[in-house]
Amino acid sequence: MGNKATVPVLAAGLVLAATGVGQAVPEWRHIGNSAIDLGLAGPASGSVNRAWYSPDGARLLIRTSSGKLFQTNDFETWLTAPADTPVPPILVTQPSNFPEPGAQFRRASPARLYAFGTYVHRSDDSGAHWTNLTGFQSRSLVGGPLLDLAVSPVNPDEIVVAGDNGVFRTLDAGLVWSSLNENLPNLPATHILALPAGSRGVQAEIGDALIAEWPPGERQVWHPENNPQAVVNRSLRGALTLQFGVEVTAVAVAGDYVYAGTANGTMHVSATRGTTWQDFQIPAGGSVTSFWVDPARPRNALATLGSRTHEPGIAPAHVVGTINAGFFWDSLSENGLADAAAYGVSADLTGNAVYVATERGVFLSRVNLVTMGQAAWTPVAGLPAGSASDVKLDAAANRLWVALEGYGVYEGRAPHRMGDPRIVSSADYAVHGVAPGALLSVPGARLRSASSGQNNVPVLDAQDAESQIQVPFNTPGATTLTLTMVTDDGRQISSSLPMGLTAPAIWVNPDGSPFLLDADNFMLDAARRTHARARIQILATGLGAVRPYWEAGTPAPLENPPEVVTDVTAWLDGAPVQVTRRAVLAPGLIGFYLVEIEIPSIVNFGPAELYIEAEGQQSNHVRVYIEP
Secondary structure: OOOOOOOHHHHHHHHHHHOOOOOOOOOOOEEEOEEEEOOOOOOOOOOOOEEEEEOOOHHHHHHHHOOOOEEEEEOOOOEEOOOOOOOOOOOOOOOOOOOOOEEEEOOOOOOOEEEOOOEEEEOOOOOOOOOOOOOOOOOOOOOOEEEEEEEOOOEEEEEEEEEEEEEEEEOEEEEOOEEEOOOOOOOOEEEEEEEOEEEEEEEEEEEEEEEEEEEOOOOEEEEEOOOOOHHHHHHHHHHHHHHHOOHHHHHHHOOOOOEEEOOOOOEEEEEOOOOOOEEEEOOOOOOOEEEEOOOOOOOHHHHHHHHOOOOOEOOOOOOEEEEEOOOOOOOOOOOOOOOOEEEEEEEEEEOEEEEEEEEEEEEEEEEEOOOOOOOOEOOOOOOOOOOOEEEEEEEOEEEEEEEEOOOOOEEEHHHOOOOOOOOOOOOOOOOOOOOOOEEEEEOOOOOEEEEEEEEEEEEEEEEOOOOEEEEEOOOOOOOOEEEEEEOOOOOOOEEEEEEOOOOOEOOOOOOEEEEEEEOOOOOOOOOEEEEOEEEEEEEEOOOOOEEEEOOOOOOOOOOOEEEOOOOOOEOOOOEEEEEEEOOOOOOOOOOEEEEEOOOOOOOOEEEEEEEEEEOOOOOEEHHHHHOO
């Protein structure tokens, strides 16, 4: 099982990063980066329409198509440039010979010219002859269309091009290109399409149509991916646009109910799967950008509206709600949100909480979602300043996901959970059954004590934002675990959870990357892969009773840790794999189990789906990467 003395140290640090207990990590976590793999000369990003060098050539400045200014001194790290930074005029050169229709030109020396449009071209004879520098198999190595080109004032071989896919640079007059986008905060993430689940990572819409995923544990860039539901929604918007005669910009379907919003602020709602419609025009409303529909009462819904129109005497509406399937929509934009165009909305039905992504950031309101009462909005703190394009709550409404213009996706504890705690598995932050020995997190409460009947339930860690408890190994056999918890301020909280002999769960980070260790106790992910016949260790919880008996709340011994009573099996891409020894409590840790498996000698290379099973109960499915 590797060096047992080092496993606890590594794993203990990872627990803090995954659960957020303690002060080891910031409240908000940046998921991935702001670059995407489009098969170009390097990672791509959002559109950039201007690029220029400082007079000494030591500094590069750019202007994104959204109007933001950035600068870099080392051509790796980007900083925001002052808003009053002058953008130099374009000096136009017009040769007699054009390398492609509509090309623009920049002069590097009396004889050296560069041209750009679909491709980048170079001429060393003042434009008489041209060499294509970026054409490869009918496409450009730096994407396109290209919008600007800058030549270093000290080196005519060093140029930078800017276009729809970001910024690229060459130091040898176009022989080799590199990307400057990996750390440029210019990713146009517009909608969060899916949160991590199983072996899938978070998915987001980039720009108008591109769908990208951050694979769990990936340490490089976003990757294009498929999302069938997004394709269905796009087709539905297109069909309804033809039916209504105006562009449908947002749709939502819940059972027999269909919600459709248009570019002119009209709401169309059908309770009959589209056979009949109820229409409502939002006064002074802009383009409808998103919907949230109450899954329990689909007649209740929220919607957001973007760019606003100004009509005398009418306040623009950017967040609206209905409780009668669209017969009437009430504005919820007052009290702190009246001047902010909104782009995304998510809500917690039981917590009466609504989150809205706006051009001024993310806002929270405690609204009764049954009656759609008055809303008072407060900004959500801690995120980078700027426009937010979408928000999503996870299934348990404990974690909030935010898409920020330029930066991509952030994830953190949902602020409304403070004072309104829920119990989730510490391993995957999901709500599911529990078993003896399982670790549970209680977001939103600092616990003083916890008990189940006459049994004390150890409180392992208690912070203002979250506490962690462990189900005793000697919990009596029952189908329900009833917990009574007391907070630091004396409040009593009761909760009942489904109870079984096992409730396996593999530990994962918020981005879905699992806690899988190789023989050297390094985390496995897309950058550090396993291989055929390798032995890897899975960190899990919820595997139930152990032999000999162990006291909950106590670290497992470093030598001869107690073994799991039940049989544990592991599955890789649907086929059983060998568990090389019985599952045990992870040495030196509390509530962790360690399962060691051996990768088969014959296996498909690339990403594979892995899960464990005990007493017929499957864990969450995770992704492991296998190389030859």
